[in-house]
């Protein structure tokens with residue numbers, strides 16, 4: 167059977183940082199599948215310097231010349247209200263928000279400056295918050311919304327020279343998991359993706375032959391499936407890159423139980439440490455441990 171063509175007719179999709187890289191791919195895709203697209207881009211450098219309208223305009227032209235509907239917005243994601251207003255003013259609604267805009271200020275922790283920290287937080291974390299917060303009342307009112315935020319392997323696993331970026335990216339996981347819970351009864355589905363793709367962000371850190379196998383357009387199908395009206399996935403983390411798409415989840419070891427009396431000491435824990443770090447028969451939790459069950463097991467210890 168031929169794969170189904172996912173469509174977004176009648177919907178408005180806002181893509182931040184859509185003037186290049188991954189965002190451009192998303193915007194062009196949604197524009198070709200019936201959606202009205204807000205192409206947001208500040209138009210600065212990958213380090214967050216400068217601004218301009220050219221990047222967003224070029225993508226809008228591309229979508230329109232292929233017969234699609236798109237408008238540009240040149241605000242920083244820090245002004246999420248203005249970006250969502252562009253969607254409402256031009257298309258009367260917002261259905262999908264892709265928090266994609268991003269910059270890098272890579273520097274070892276020893277040398278990081280307050281400005282490197284603040285700017286990364288402002289764009290990745292506050293920017294995602296501002297855009298989502300502005301879209302949220304519309305999502306709730308229409309009982310429909312699809313939100314994607316963009317994390318990174320750097321946030322999930324750490325990456326040398328990226329304390330600022332890693333912290334902001336993992337913060338988006340917690341942000342999304344909570345929004346997924348708050349949005350569920352309004353059919354607002356929220357997920358996080360950690361992409362790997364060739365872009366101006368990665369072209370200086372990866373060799374050309376590897377970059378050639380990490381096409382940014384290969385991230386589009388994951389975003390397309392998660393934001394489609396048929397999706398039921400929410401509160402999850404996905405990796406995508408080079409044609410591989412996978413879901414990540416937490417793992418909790420069975421852990422150690424210590425008797426609830428004055429024998430509950432650091433030495434007693436050290437003696438049972440192997441149980442803390444043993445992932446044999448681990449569980450994949452959706453939330454905190456069951457406190458009642460934990461207390462029951464701990465108090466039943468001989």
Ligand code: NAD
Pocket residue numbers: 182183184185186187188189206207208209210211212214221241242243244265266267268269289293316317318319360361362363364365366367368
């Ligand atoms: P990119 O630099 O090509 O695209 C980012 C876009 O965001 C640029 O067009 C830029 O002008 C825009 N932007 C930057 N700051 C902005 C702001 N304040 N307001 C509005 N727009 C702004 O990089 P990319 O690789 O396409 O990155 C897209 C997203 O994916 C980013 O969030 C990035 O951190 C994330 N990511 C990318 C990779 C990768 O391998 N490319 C890996 C992990 C995460």
